[in-house]
Amino acid sequence: MKKQFKTVISASRRTDIPAFYMEWFMRQIVKGTFEVVNPYNRHISRVKAAAADVDTIVFWSKNFGPFLKGRYGEKLIDLGYHLFFNFTINSEERLLEPDVPTLTERLDQIYTLCKRFGAERVQWRFDPVCFYIEKNGNEKNNMNDFDFIASKVSNSGINRCITSFVDLYPKVIKREKTISGFSFVDPPLDKKIKILLHMEKLLASKSIELYTCCEKELVEAIPPESSIKNSSCIPNRLLAELSAGRISLRKDSGQRLKEGCGCLVSTDIGSYNLHPCFHNCIFCYANPSEKKVS
Numbered sequence: 001m002k003k004q005f006k007t008v009i010s011a012s013r014r015t016d017i018p019a020f021y022m023e024w025f026m027r028q029i030v031k032g033t034f035e036v037v038n039p040y041n042r043h044i045s046r047v048k049a050a051a052a053d054v055d056t057i058v059f060w061s062k063n064f065g066p067f068l069k070g071r072y073g074e075k076l077i078d079l080g081y082h083l084f085f086n087f088t089i090n091s092e093e094r095l096l097e098p099d100v101p102t103l104t105e106r107l108d109q110i111y112t113l114c115k116r117f118g119a120e121r122v123q124w125r126f127d128p129v130c131f132y133i134e135k136n137g138n139e140k141n142n143m144n145d146f147d148f149i150a151s152k153v154s155n156s157g158i159n160r161c162i163t164s165f166v167d168l169y170p171k172v173i174k175r176e177k178t179i180s181g182f183s184f185v186d187p188p189l190d191k192k193i194k195i196l197l198h199m200e201k202l203l204a205s206k207s208i209e210l211y212t213c214c215e216k217e218l219v220e221a222i223p224p225e226s227s228i229k230n231s232s233c234i235p236n237r238l239l240a241e242l243s244a245g246r247i248s249l250r251k252d253s254g255q256r257l258k259e260g261c262g263c264l265v266s267t268d269i270g271s272y273n274l275h276p277c278f279h280n281c282i283f284c285y286a287n288p289s290e291k292k293v294s
Contacts, residue, residue, distance in 0.1 A: 005248040006055035007048065009034075010234055012270030014286055015277045018059050018067035021270070026072065029079070034269040047267050051080030055245040058234055058266065060086045062100045062279055064109045073117055082243040085113055086162075086233055088125040089153070091145035095182075096130055097281045103145060107152045119157030121242065123233065124149075127213060128166040128283055129195065135181030143195070147202060154206035161203055162231040164213040165192055169285045176282065184283070192218055200228050216260030236264035 011017045017025050028034045034047040048054070057076065059067070064087060067073065073083055087110050090096070092103040100106070114122050126149065131141045150161070166172070166184055176184055187195075196218070200210045204227075211231030212219055222228055232238075240247045248265045255261040277286050 005246055007053055008234060008236060008239060008247060008264075008266035009047070009049065009054055009057045010266040010268040011057055011059050012275075013060060013268050014270040014272050015275040016061050016063065016279060017270055017275070018061035018072075019063040019065070020278055021275050022067055022070055022072050024275075026075070028269075029076070036267070036269050037271055037274075047269060054081060055243055055247050056082040056084050056239045058084045058086065058239075060088070062088045062097070062281075063106070064113055065101060065105065068109060068112055068116070082239070082245070083117055083121060084235075084239055084242070085117070085122045086125055087113065087122060088127055089149055090126055091142045091149070093130075093142045093144075095134075096132075096142055096283060097279060099278060099280045103149070107149070110153060110158070111156050114156040114158065119159070122156075122158050123160045123162055123235075124153045124158050124208075125162045125213075125233075126199075127162060128164050130166045130283060131185040131187050133181075133183050133185060137181075139185060146199065150203055150206055150208065154208055159208050160211060161199075161208050162211045162213050162233060163196075163199065164215050165218075166283045167214075167285065171285055172283055175284075179282070182282075189218065189221055193222055196222065196228055197226065200226060212260070214256045214259040214261050216258070219260060230260045230262045232262035232264060234263040234266045236266075 011025065015021065029049055032048065032050045034049050036045050036047055076083060089106050089110060110122065126146060129143065131139065133139050168184060176182060203210050210228050212228060213231045213233060219228060219230055234252065236247045236249055250265045251257060252263045252265045255263045272286050277284065
């Protein structure tokens with residue numbers, strides 16, 4: 001009889017659990033289940049969360065401070081879970097990401113994360129690259145700290161960087177219109193290619209590989225000598241190597257495969273509505289909230 005695949009839990013594409021919802025997360029771990037609401041048809045499914053059923057938990061965050069302070073990672077490892085981390089660290093631009101910690105704090109966090117759990121378990125996301133016009137009519141972008149961040153991240157031992165250009169979802173356009181004189185700019189393809197090749201060259205000098213998230217058209221247009229690849233932000237092959245576990249290597253049909261998403265199958269927990277994110281990023285496709293966590 002074949003052994004069943006263990007689950008990979010994604011926590012979460014829908015909100016920032018490590019920053020705001022770890023107490024809720026741990027309560028569900030103790031219960032052994034998560035109830036997940038499908039954001040499209042509102043169907044509720046129960047996800048087994050016991051260590052016997054779960055191989056790896058992949059945490060996504062822009063602020064691992066509360067996670068590290070509460071030593072939640074160590075608690076989960078003691079319970080028998082393997083961990084992996086997607087850490088988004090962008091340039092310090094308060095207009096775009098008004099409520100994330102300072103860049104210095106975030107860089108300290110990624111160093112601590114790598115020291116405690118291993119750099120091989122951490123992916124750095126510089127995501128998304130944003131071009132925009134301010135009220136004064138000047139065009140700006142959020143690339144100004146990229147070189148500096150890359151240097152600091154490489155010192156932590158991380159060897160993967162994932163990036164993409166901002167997607168103008170209806171929520172993003174609606175939010176954009178609330179800011180006087182502000183508008184996002186979608187650069188032409190040749191400009192995007194030039195930016196990616198610059199990023200690739202800089203990162204290669206620091207032994208970091210560059211991957212793109214859901215940028216199939218862009219990757220196909222990059223010169224063939226480039227080593228930029230489509231990313232797998234949920235990289236089950238790597239997770240299986242790290243845990244020596246039995247994990248499915250199927251593509252995740254619930255993600256944007258046609259746009260180049262390389263994520264392998266996982267179960268995303270958390271809720272857009274029940275767990276709003278409090279970073280209030282202008283480009284966010286989730287549900288930012290102006291209210292603070294009590």
